[in-house]
């Protein structure tokens with residue numbers, strides 16, 4: 001997890017960005033998160049009702065700080081998408097938690113920031129979303145959550161759009 005603040009630090013230090021270009025997210029509300037996660041999972045995760053097996057599966061010991069961090073991370077991805085729509089481009093120094101499913105976390109992913117953001121964006125009519133996932137693993141959680149949103153998946157690239165002609169396919 002230390003990589004995230006370090007990326008931010010080096011972006012500033014190496015003058016890739018300036019402080020004026022930095023936006024700070026709000027914590028993702030439970031309501032926002034519920035577009036990709038079940039009420040039960042969110043209640044259990046937020047309140048620390050997480051057993052040993054579930055913690056092993058995610059790779060994280062539960063803490064309030066972990067919950068806060070994941071919620072800010074998801075808020076950051078949503079904010080980056082909103083800023084990108086206004087300005088043409090934006091990046092988040094965290095996120096990409098593509099192994100989180102609606103009702104469980106997995107593989108260091110607890111809240112699926114990509115699916116939450118895609119669902120949030122495509123709730124507006126005629127809006128299309130493209131997720132380019134360059135991780136070495138397939139984004140199984142993202143694929144699962146977005147399978148009913150007319151989403152096509154090709155290897156590590158996920159194309160989400162509102163057109164009903166796009167197949168739901170995992171290759």
Ligand SMILES: [Zn+2]
Pocket residue numbers: 098099107135136137138
């Ligand atoms: Zn992965």
